[in-house]
Amino acid sequence: MMDGKLALVTGASSGIGKAIAQKLTQEGAKVVGTGRNEESLAQLKADGDLLGYVVGDLCQDGVCERIVREAVEQLGGLTTVINCAGVLVAGAMGSVSLDNYLFNFRGNVQSTFEVMEHAIPHLRKAGAASGPCIINISSVNGKQSAGGVATYCASKAAVDQLTRCAAVDLAPDGIRVVGVNPGVIRTPLQQRGGMSNEAYEKFLERTINYTHPIAKALGRVGEPEEVGELVAFLAGDKAKFITGECIAIDGGRQCLGAR
Template identity: 30%
Template sequence: MGKLDGRVVVVTGAARGQGEQEARLFRQEGASVVVADVLDDRGRALAEEIGALYVRLDVGEEEQWRAAVRRAKEAYGRIDGLVANAGILRFNSLVDTPLDEFMRIVRVNQVGCFLGIKTIAPEMEDGGTIVTTASCTGLTGMAAVGAYAATKHAVLGLTRVAALELAARGIRVNAICPGAIDTAMSNPAQLDPAADAEGVTRALDGLYRKLVPLGRIGRPEEVARLALFLTSEDSSYITGQPFVIDGGWLAGVAVG
């Protein structure tokens, strides 16, 4: 028996990275998965490979959320879970960040999460689950990612409010707060077929060996296992909480 047998889960940003690994793992655990993304070719290929439904979803567009919900319910009859994974990152100092860049990040990371909760929660079965994707920068500051950090702080606020408002229906809402994870967001070489993505991963492990107590960058499969925990009955008495998965980065200052 899989941990998600009989459940229908929508995963946004599912064509690659953390979202892809979440979609794969959820299917392995018995869920019917809706792969939602704007990367049509990759998303359709993944959905075909794992036996899922692909829907095109720009998370900043409310009507596209409504259409995705309709497609999911037409295909599977119900929705039991959402993993709001889609997000973007840009590096810039606050004073050098153009307003349009700031608002693009807000639109995807913050508005996308808000619209996901707003649109799916009313259609979700009682006892459902919502997993938002925040960041360790939603719990602390980090230079050069001010817009990103601001949206991830906002995601935590949305998560807590949604947990309170949806608790009467048994819907649990929790947030994943990853540190540095080896996806295209931190390793752009993964987007270039000619690049040595594995070599970059090894270099990143070397970099984070000095920054992270566990001595390496995180893997998207590890984040997917946390998403599974928060979507399954293993976390049946947990709601409104941030779960940091960062190799110990935020634990404190190491001496020596």
Template identity: 40%
Template structure:
């Protein structure tokens, strides 16, 4: 897993899985483009990446503050990458949001907000990045969820968005395979991040939620961001050159669980 000389673009890089993935890529020698809305957290991730890189390289990550749901702003990301590095080798579509809601109470406004961030922005950025990835015979890793593989109540729009990402992954993989570009996805189970709290889950509820993971995940616990980052880097690396169109569960076995 050597990314020296390769340029990796990661969205949602200011926290959680995105930040851990950025640090992992830095350790493996990659030149990084980090995209997020929170500037302070983005800077903190950039500093961690520089420290992690050590002797691997001293290229300062390119930090881009962008709201990916802003259609007019997204093309500037690829422009900035081209101006800074002149190439793009790996696109990691990680940015996403979660909100509670069922068919009885998920408004169209909420549905659109989730779909715009979790799916539409991924479609747009990938579409813009593909010409650059074809040049480098690069690859794409999308961050989906076990919710794309299995049905869970009260996160309806989120489930739909992640199922769509899984199908998007397979379709893009087939379309770009003749051009030497791979496309895969990881499907995390519950991973300890700020995602659920940002989605409205209070501390006490979140702690009970994590405790319940001992029952809902075969390995008896929630996951760690570094465990997902390892899978992302593997799929993006030359160790996975014969792997495309895959939706890889990184979920402690949750996708295989069946209520009894």
């Protein structure tokens, strides 16, 4: 249970972030969500899945600081930060542009760093007894390379290393920092990155049949709610001795070589 936890969830308007916000609220946390889709955030609040929300694009200058500040004002403090907002635009080395690199690193690494930077003073203020933690949602592609998504993979590897380093630096304050590395989860991420609906369905079919071992038996890819369950455990008091880990929820994807 997460009674007494005061949580900020980025990327809460859809996909994994939405499922995390809903699960933390179900477990008793007070949650403020942020994202770019105000209509979705407002609906989550109306449904009782959020205490409040802050609209903003984390890739814009000054927005991360504002979001943390306004979330703390609504919550009355901060004990828990879930960095779930992220982007994906594909591109293979040899043809990928610098703009692609900057987009993926700004959306995945810099925004995560900035939210952490502005949240840490509030987590320190909450004190070790509150069980403060930061959970960064990365990707299995931070652990395992893949063709055609060079800068995305590199950005997620950077998030993983940031997570591990922060875990060491913040341990004296009692602040845990943990990473979660999903495999293919049914969300709008790929389509927002330019993948057509037809290509996405083929991508899911390949995922089920070849690249995620348990998926074939289940007949499906991962669901956002499953990631939400893992995050709720990691953010709760039963995970007090877990920090600096980057935990895959990938249907066994890392167990395979190239396919």
